[in-house]
Amino acid sequence: xxxxxxxxxxxxxxxxxxxxxxxxxxxxxxxxxxxxxxxxxxxxxxxxxxxxxxxxxxxxxxxxxxxxxxxxxxxxxxxxxxxxxxxxxxxxxxxxxxxxxxxxxxxxxxxxxxxxxxxxxxxxxxxxxxxxxxxxxxxxxxxxxxxxxxxxxxxxxxxxxxxxxxxxxxxxxxxxxxxxxxxxxxxxxxxxxxxxxxxxxxxxxxxxxxxxxxxxxxxxxxxxxxxxxxxxxxxxxxxxxxxxxxxxxxxxxxxxxxxxxxxxxxxxxxxxxxxxxxxxxxxxxxxxxxxxxxxxxxxxxxxxxxxxxxxxxxxxxxxxxxxxxxxxxxxxxxxxxxxxxxxxxxxxxxxxxxxxxxxxxxxxxxxxxxxxxxxxxxxxxxxxxxxxxxxxxxxxxxxxxxxxxxxxxxxxx
Amino acid sequence: xxxxxxxxxxxxxxxxxxxxxxxxxxxxxxxxxxxxxxxxxxxxxxxxxxxxxxxxxxxxxxxxxxxxxxxxxxxxxxxxxxxxxxxxxxxxxxxxxxxxxxxxxxxxxxxxxxxxxxxxxxxxxxxxxxxxxxxxxxxxxxxxxxxxxxxxxxxxxxxxxxxxxxxxxxxxxxxxxxxxxxxxxxxxxxxxxxxxxxxxxxxxxxxxxxxxxxxxxxxxxxxxxxxxxxxxxxxxxxxxxxxxxxxxxxxxxxxxxxxxxxxxxxxxxxxxxxxxxxxxxxxxxxxxxxxxxxxxxxxxxxxxxxxxxxxxxxxxxxxxxxxxxxxxxxxxxxxxxxxxxxxxxxxxxxxxxxxxxxxxxxxxxxxxxxxxxxxxxxxxxxxxxxxxxxxxxxxxxxxxxxxxxxxxxxxxx
Numbered sequence: 001x002x003x004x005x006x007x008x009x010x011x012x013x014x015x016x017x018x019x020x021x022x023x024x025x026x027x028x029x030x031x032x033x034x035x036x037x038x039x040x041x042x043x044x045x046x047x048x049x050x051x052x053x054x055x056x057x058x059x060x061x062x063x064x065x066x067x068x069x070x071x072x073x074x075x076x077x078x079x080x081x082x083x084x085x086x087x088x089x090x091x092x093x094x095x096x097x098x099x100x101x102x103x104x105x106x107x108x109x110x111x112x113x114x115x116x117x118x119x120x121x122x123x124x125x126x127x128x129x130x131x132x133x134x135x136x137x138x139x140x141x142x143x144x145x146x147x148x149x150x151x152x153x154x155x156x157x158x159x160x161x162x163x164x165x166x167x168x169x170x171x172x173x174x175x176x177x178x179x180x181x182x183x184x185x186x187x188x189x190x191x192x193x194x195x196x197x198x199x200x201x202x203x204x205x206x207x208x209x210x211x212x213x214x215x216x217x218x219x220x221x222x223x224x225x226x227x228x229x230x231x232x233x234x235x236x237x238x239x240x241x242x243x244x245x246x247x248x249x250x251x252x253x254x255x256x257x258x259x260x261x262x263x264x265x266x267x268x269x270x271x272x273x274x275x276x277x278x279x280x281x282x283x284x285x286x287x288x289x290x291x292x293x294x295x296x297x298x299x300x301x302x303x304x305x306x307x308x309x310x311x312x313x314x315x316x317x318x319x320x321x322x323x324x325x326x327x328x329x330x331x332x333x334x335x336x337x338x339x340x341x342x343x344x345x346x347x348x349x350x351x352x353x354x355x356x357x358x359x360x361x362x363x364x365x366x367x368x369x370x371x372x373x374x375x376x377x378x379x380x381x382x383x384x385x386x387x388x389x390x391x392x393x394x395x396x397x398x399x400x401x402x403x404x405x406x407x408x409x410x411x412x413x
Numbered sequence: 414x415x416x417x418x419x420x421x422x423x424x425x426x427x428x429x430x431x432x433x434x435x436x437x438x439x440x441x442x443x444x445x446x447x448x449x450x451x452x453x454x455x456x457x458x459x460x461x462x463x464x465x466x467x468x469x470x471x472x473x474x475x476x477x478x479x480x481x482x483x484x485x486x487x488x489x490x491x492x493x494x495x496x497x498x499x500x501x502x503x504x505x506x507x508x509x510x511x512x513x514x515x516x517x518x519x520x521x522x523x524x525x526x527x528x529x530x531x532x533x534x535x536x537x538x539x540x541x542x543x544x545x546x547x548x549x550x551x552x553x554x555x556x557x558x559x560x561x562x563x564x565x566x567x568x569x570x571x572x573x574x575x576x577x578x579x580x581x582x583x584x585x586x587x588x589x590x591x592x593x594x595x596x597x598x599x600x601x602x603x604x605x606x607x608x609x610x611x612x613x614x615x616x617x618x619x620x621x622x623x624x625x626x627x628x629x630x631x632x633x634x635x636x637x638x639x640x641x642x643x644x645x646x647x648x649x650x651x652x653x654x655x656x657x658x659x660x661x662x663x664x665x666x667x668x669x670x671x672x673x674x675x676x677x678x679x680x681x682x683x684x685x686x687x688x689x690x691x692x693x694x695x696x697x698x699x700x701x702x703x704x705x706x707x708x709x710x711x712x713x714x715x716x717x718x719x720x721x722x723x724x725x726x727x728x729x730x731x732x733x734x735x736x737x738x739x740x741x742x743x744x745x746x747x748x749x750x751x752x753x754x755x756x757x758x759x760x761x762x763x764x765x766x767x768x769x770x771x772x773x774x775x776x777x778x779x780x781x782x783x784x785x786x787x788x789x790x791x792x793x794x795x796x797x798x799x800x801x802x803x804x805x806x807x808x809x810x811x812x813x814x815x816x817x818x819x820x821x822x823x824x825x826x
Binding site for chain 1: 426452461625696717719720770772
């Protein structure tokens with residue numbers, strides 16, 4: 001179907017806040033097989049809200065409206081919609097009940113303002129009113145309109161949990177239910193993934209597979225639509241199983257997981273500790289690991305040996321190794337990994353040394369050449385990669401790859 | 414004036430690319446005193462481009478259109494505009510000449526496709542056609558319309574260099590010229606800045622000052638509009654001088670400068686080297702410094718002493734200092750800074766140790782407490798801050814503050 005997205009809020013039109021919810025909705029709708037014709041962002045202006053909605057309704061098969069649903073005086077969406085669609089605001093006692101239950105510990109003033117959320121345009125159905133998430137749905141002149149909160153995480157959750165399946169229902173008997181899963185992938189490019197698993201929809205229109213490079217990783221989405229529960233269960237299990245079998249260890253997690261979080265959990269589960277020795281990433285790997293609360297349990301620390309002298313002094317890399325093989329070499333990487341493991345006493349020592357650019361490349365070792373080593377109780381393994389991109393992209397790709405080497409090692413890969 | 418922004422491109426409506434150009438334009442227009450009523454994003458669809466433009470023109474005083482101006486077959490903006498406004502595409506030989514000059518080293522095929530850029534709707538004026546930047550301007554039924562490229566850095570440059578001043582001209586005799594400057598500020602909050610310098614426009618409507626918290630820093634923008642060159646020169650110099658006098662060392666650079674870049678330049682100028690010892694920032698400061706190409710000249714490296722044991726082993730912090738004062742204390746920070754300076758041989762040693770949270774706080778040292786020390790040839794100074802925010806915000810604020818302490822030291826502050 002063809003849809004339009006309308007985002008409402010003065011904070012968006014004044015350029016104070018970057019609108020990321022419309023972008024998220026567009027990518028999800030695209031993955032589910034819909035086409036977004038237009039995305040409009042407007043301020044909290046009742047007249048403009050009304051005319052924009054009527055314009056979009058006129059052109060599109062469905063409309064998603066985000067923002068302006070809260071309980072404060074500058075939240076004008078519901079009133080504007082009631083006027084524009086000639087559907088007077090109606091009080092829904094069951095919604096007030098839900099809101100009261102979920103806000104019973106909130107201050108009196110907040111609870112009073114939340115009561116405004118129990119007034120919806122006539123004919124609206126609440127999508128889900130728990131955890132403070134206000135959202136509703138109505139059908140106007142045969143077209144579905146979804147009203148979602150402007151707060152990104154609430155909007156995204158309601159979109160994925162309720163909007164996509166209702167749109168699938170709308171499309172007819174062949175697609176009564178829809179289920180979606182996102183896989184985060186490291187170690188394969190978009191093209192490699194495509195060659196391995198295809199788009200899925202060639203022989204069965206109920207299954208759609210999309211790929212989104214979110215540098216430096218790739219995200220794969222599986223969307224399955226079917227007429228009933230047993231059918232969707234079977235289709236989804238088969239498609240999910242196929243993707244997992246083909247991509248295997250290249251999948252590092254789901255949409256709400258981070259690679260550093262997955263690595264931390266694995267380290268915790270194995271009861272192992274980690275230290276890192278970084279050159280070209282300059283501390284990025286250590287920082288990524290310490291973004292995770294509680295990482296002090298398994299992360300001892302790191303050494304950013306940016307100069308060759310520090311590689312020798314702090315990590316015990318021998319000057320002859322550097323002179324003979326170069327600072328960017330499997331040999332130096334090995335000495336760095338073993339060195340950081342030795343000086344910190346950690347179970348695992350990861351090292352990275354490379355040429356981030358823009359200068360410093362050579363025919364043998366062009367810009368983007370990065371060597372890694374992972375030293376463990378069982379010995380040390382070295383790796384060499386060539387990454388594309390500018391200085392920061394090489395650093396980001398090196399960080400992802402370094403963390404991913406730890407993950408694969410712990411997973412037995 | 415009231416404006417609208419239209420962004421064109423299938424890559425935007427399919428959710429492949431996040432639209433940041435409309436956001437940038439909105440914030441710049443807001444700072445210059447305009448109001449953006451609506452921002453619309455549509456695909457490369459000639460009919461929709463035409464109707465959207467006519468709708469926006471009907472409602473607004475001016476319209477900015479971005480994207481779809483390139484030379485390939487999916488760039489449809491100019492044709493669609495020519496149709497919608499009934500202004501037939503016209504060939505501009507002088508533009509072709511400019512394009513030919515600037516693309517003389519491009520492959521034959523690219524040069525041929527660029528010739529399409531010399532066809533504009535009748536009545537259009539090229540904004541600037543050097544460095545491959547295509548953009549034009551036309552007045553339709555008394556309202557200015559700006560067509561800018563979709564590539565973010567080209568769009569932003571043309572907006573700042575040509576659109577803002579032409580809009581000021583449009584506003585009438587009182588504002589023939591406009592000049593804008595952005596100051597990046599560390600060490601003061603938005604409220605503190607407001608208390609210090611006010612908004613500027615209370616007594617003189619030609620001067621506007623805006624504040625934008627871009628966590629963890631604050632950006633201040635000065636916009637001056639005046640009728641002639643001598644007037645704007647005088648007004649701008651006075652307002653710029655006042656802002657610089659009041660904010661002083663708190664200004665760390667302009668919109669295209671980064672704090673780590675400014676620190677790097679200062680270190681280079683002074684011929685000094687740097688090493689860092691990080692605990693709660695986990696390597697973020699070292700990474701930020703090494704994002705700058707050429708940082709190996711002044712940056713020796715860093716030690717991420719996340720565990721207390723590593724603070725002792727790698728930095729020589731005494732166990733009794735940690736036991737007596739705590740890992741987060743001025744005393745430990747001092748020992749870390751002196752330690753990293755000693756073991757690396759760098760001229761400057763910066764340390765940071767703090768409680769990023771969410772756990773680990775106490776009444777004496779709540780979450781967000783962060784201690785710094787800067788050790789130099791002249792001794793060591795310690796600092797203690799309390800930052801608000803979640804774990805990542807405390808880490809980001811600590812990184813900014815740590816870098817800023819180096820900058821202020823080198824500037825003699």
